[in-house]
Amino acid sequence: MFPKALWMKEWKHTKIISFALLVVYILAYPVAAGLSIDSWKARQNSLHWSEQSIYEIQSLFSGELYAVIGVIVIVLLAGFLIGLEKNTKRYDFMMALPFSRTQMFLTKYFYGLIVIGSTYAISFLSGYLVIVQSEFSYLLSEINMLYAFFSPLAMYFVIFSLAMLVGTITGEVKSQTVLSFIFLIYPQALFVLIASMVDLHGGDPGSVYNDNFIMEDMFWFSYLNIGTDQNVLIPLIFGLIFTGLAWFAFIRSSSEYCGEFLMFSQLHPLFAILIPISGALLGSFIVGGVVPYDAGQGLKMMVYWIGFIIALFFAFKITKRLLNR
């Protein structure tokens, strides 16, 4: 099922990005833990240390900024595994090899998962050991270590699966990377834009904002916050769905569309609607933002719709160029 030749090929082309991920996680956990201990020593006698310490230990095992950088590297890793090949003759080379498409996809997929899982686990455990051996080991009792370990890991899993899915439906690495980042926050961004429109037209934006499933459960970055108690099963289930779809798209894609924006012409109508409408909503949101808060409702609406029409025009032009590439 996993030919050694395919592992060798993936390792050859992604070892740099794999090491980059390891470096990011090492900075996020053991290095950050060591540096935090120094900082905590200086602050442990302060008045509010007992309240601050909980926040400090939670922040440390959330990975903070490095976790977000980790997400960026994971999206790039998926790009190296799938999209980059489509930009070069390497895709033809791979497809001519005596392996099935399922073998090719699963090797890429599990290679990525192993890289993410192993680099994260090694770094997380190293960070844990640094704290355990320090005088601040008592702080570990303030957090659920199992949840702290699995919640971000579930987020990395769903994001990697999503980026792999986007990689299988797009025709090259640039569109894969850009669309992966957009789809990471697309549902929430769309809801914010719709809420803004509802608000301007006298509706209740809260009805949109308060959708917990979209705004929290499906906002993958929220799983970095180990202080909350979110259901880790949701990213796991979505990750599995994305993986299934990615496998299906990989085995069904036609190699002749490599280098184009999308590998499937069947998706053109969907993107031909989504891009202009999303672009128009974003454009009207931005243009509408220049109107002073206390301006009249009529002016606000007029500027909003002017922004909408202008953005729709440009988004339509861009979409046309992308899909006709």
Add this chain to the structure above:
Amino acid sequence: MIRVSGVSKKIHNKMILEDIRFSVQKGTVTGVIGRNGAGKTTLLRLIAGILQPSKGEITVDDQDVFIQPQIKQQVVFVPDSTDALKTYTIKEIIRFYQQIYHTFDQDYFYELLERFNFHKDGKIKSFSKGQKALFSLILAFSTKSQYILLDEPTDGLDVIVKKQILQLIAEVVSEREVSVLISSHRLDELEKLADHIVVLKGGKVDSEFDMEHLKDQYRKLQVAFQDGMPSSLREHVHILSETGRVAVVLVPQDDQDSIDMIHQANPILFEDLALTLEDIFVAKLGGDLYVS
């Protein structure tokens, strides 16, 4: 045997190949010729399993390349660009090919490298364009696979490398029962190598010939007449060239009447010339395919 059965390929709603049928026998060199855009590379990519046919079936030793991709152990595709290999070192590519092709012959590989004055290590990207092309071929033949697909193997190379490549292909085919399928628009090169020719024109198989029998079909004659070629003769022969009183004509081998007519016109020169593939294409297809 590679069998291409009624294969059509549509890309962006444009028919690139239509109802292609031919087979590649074991131990033969088959040339696929056609002008740029005729569908040669698409056809090779289909056989290599890179593209999937819109219609029809491609089998290698009776196994479908898409349903049983493991049969591609016996098929090596050498594209016109070596970009896929450029990041590897020689040692890495050997290890890689040993994992892919169970029959990869390392000793034979090094033997060929030595023969063509390659270093035994170093990065492939440091090779010249010609060396890369030759190296790809060495790599393909070292797999000891049964079928080698070569897409424009000599395109853009200097005459020395071209000669080396053509010689290597000829040698390997004569040494063992490997089948080579070459796409090219160079008739002169294929003429030296191919046993069988498939002509693609506008995405269809225009004609198919066995080289052995092809040259038996025509005679190429250089003739000259005192007062130029008689107009009555012009209708019976295919004139390849005409300079002053001297003309080079093609006459079907079995057309004794035309030969008799030439003799009756009292030629001052009547000489058989060596027939080339180009002559036949000019005669059969009005020169439309000759693009060398």
